Amino acid sequence: xxxxxxxxxxxxxxxxxxxxxxxxxxxxxxxxxxxxxxxxxxxxxxxxxxxxxxxxxxxxxxxxxxxxxxxxxxxxxxxxxxxxxxxxxxxxxxxxxxxxxxxxxxxxxxxxxxxxxxxxxxxxxxxxxxxxxxxxxxxxxxxxxxxxxxxxxxxxxxxxxxxxxxxxxxxxxxxxxxxxxxxxxxxxxxxxxxxxxxxxxxxxxxxxxxxxxxxxxxxxxxxxxxxxxxxxxxxxxxxxxxxxxxxxxxxxxxxxxxxxxxxxxxxxxxxxxxxxxxxxxxxxxxxxxxxxxxxxxxxxxxxxxxxxxxxxxxxxxxxxxxxxxxxxxxxxxxxxxxxxxxxxxxxxxxxxxxxxxxxxxxxxxxxxxxxxxxxxxxxxxxxxxxxxxxxxxxxxxxxxxxxxxxxxxxxxxxxxxxxxxxxxxxxxxxxxxxxxxx
Numbered sequence: 001x002x003x004x005x006x007x008x009x010x011x012x013x014x015x016x017x018x019x020x021x022x023x024x025x026x027x028x029x030x031x032x033x034x035x036x037x038x039x040x041x042x043x044x045x046x047x048x049x050x051x052x053x054x055x056x057x058x059x060x061x062x063x064x065x066x067x068x069x070x071x072x073x074x075x076x077x078x079x080x081x082x083x084x085x086x087x088x089x090x091x092x093x094x095x096x097x098x099x100x101x102x103x104x105x106x107x108x109x110x111x112x113x114x115x116x117x118x119x120x121x122x123x124x125x126x127x128x129x130x131x132x133x134x135x136x137x138x139x140x141x142x143x144x145x146x147x148x149x150x151x152x153x154x155x156x157x158x159x160x161x162x163x164x165x166x167x168x169x170x171x172x173x174x175x176x177x178x179x180x181x182x183x184x185x186x187x188x189x190x191x192x193x194x195x196x197x198x199x200x201x202x203x204x205x206x207x208x209x210x211x212x213x214x215x216x217x218x219x220x221x222x223x224x225x226x227x228x229x230x231x232x233x234x235x236x237x238x239x240x241x242x243x244x245x246x247x248x249x250x251x252x253x254x255x256x257x258x259x260x261x262x263x264x265x266x267x268x269x270x271x272x273x274x275x276x277x278x279x280x281x282x283x284x285x286x287x288x289x290x291x292x293x294x295x296x297x298x299x300x301x302x303x304x305x306x307x308x309x310x311x312x313x314x315x316x317x318x319x320x321x322x323x324x325x326x327x328x329x330x331x332x333x334x335x336x337x338x339x340x341x342x343x344x345x346x347x348x349x350x351x352x353x354x355x356x357x358x359x360x361x362x363x364x365x366x367x368x369x370x371x372x373x374x375x376x377x378x379x380x381x382x383x384x385x386x387x388x389x390x391x392x393x394x395x396x397x398x399x400x401x402x403x404x405x406x407x408x409x410x411x412x413x414x415x416x417x418x419x420x421x422x423x424x425x426x427x428x429x430x431x432x433x434x435x436x437x438x
Contacts, residue, residue: 013046032083207286208297209257215357290327
């Protein structure tokens with residue numbers, strides 16, 4: 001049997017640069033090349049394109065279009081990625097002028113999500129976002145859209161145009177997928193209700209794509225989640241048990257990475273997944289501090305969190321995890337350590353801890369901070385346990401954090417215990433007399 005090699009797309013990546021974006025444009029071009037590489041294409045040319053103004057018809061100017069056309073022919077490219085949001089008309093016109101496939105930033109991210117989604121839920125979410133995107137681009141996708149489908153019988157009118165018919169078909173598909181996703185959402189809701197009744201707290205990892213969330217997830221939970229130096233290496237949410245320093249378990253959730261200019265349709269489509277973030281007891285915002293744009297990436301993540309009603313602006317506890325410390329030089333490392341300490345000392349700033357998921361440096365200190373943050377809202381109670389009910393003492397040692405304990409001559413045990421709301425409710429239900437005596 002003869003095996004045919006898969007044809008690899010030869011790709012040109014362009015990043016339009018507006019005024020006063022020289023430094024930033026080079027880094028954003030690098031990100032666009034990384035996104036294209038995540039699709040397993042061969043990037044044969046990339047460049048920053050100076051842009052004085054956006055041309056309504058073609059987005060780029062005629063001179064640059066001609067220049068890129070020559071590059072496409074000389075290097076036999078089959079695809080061009082424009083790292084910007086193109087209108088359907090602009091995308092169609094560029095394809096006609098260059099005679100190759102043209103993908104804008106939104107389309108590129110959708111392609112990656114489609115390639116990476118592994119679960120049924122993930123595939124449904126990507127498909128919904130793709131249909132929403134495609135519905136706005138019917139004018140580009142088909143050439144037969146203005147044909148009319150005549151009705152039957154002499155009283156029938158000319159019928160709907162093909163573009164109306166195709167839009168109706170897409171709308172019907174979107175409705176069906178939304179119904180399936182709503183069922184997934186209800187199932188997730190039931191799962192979250194079960195987790196709420198359980199004593200374990202939920203900690204969610206969030207952050208810009210490729211910040212090292214999955215590597216940190218694997219280190220904290222001894223898991224085998226895919227962790228590669230690649231944008232959007234993982235998409236689907238994963239849960240594992242996280243053992244805290246005091247021996248108590250929590251649930252750690254690894255979520256999809258965020259990115260600048262993430263399409264609104266994708267945020268909407270991934271609502272069920274992002275609700276995991278919304279319902280978490282604590283967020284760990286993982287940042288790549290070796291990235292020159294780390295502050296901008298941080299704001300991108302906070303903006304998306306705000307859109308889904310999560311994060312510090314909505315009263316949710318959050319810790320910044322400054323990752324990839326091993327990639328800093330000595331001077332940079334000292335500077336970030338000083339900034340992290342200063343942030344923890346300032347009540348108005350978010351607590352920050354500098355770590356390396358790769359080497360494990362700083363992990364112990366971070367875990368102590370996670371434990372302290374999760375227990376900050378616990379209840380501290382006083383109980384007096386008579387000798388006949390000493391089984392309660394064992395229960396409190398198992399479910400709570402014993403702060404003080406003393407046994408009187410009478411045999412009664414006096415305890416000061418830190419308990420979560422859930423465990424305090426169990427104590428009230430199972431041993432009401434003990435609590436009343438405290």
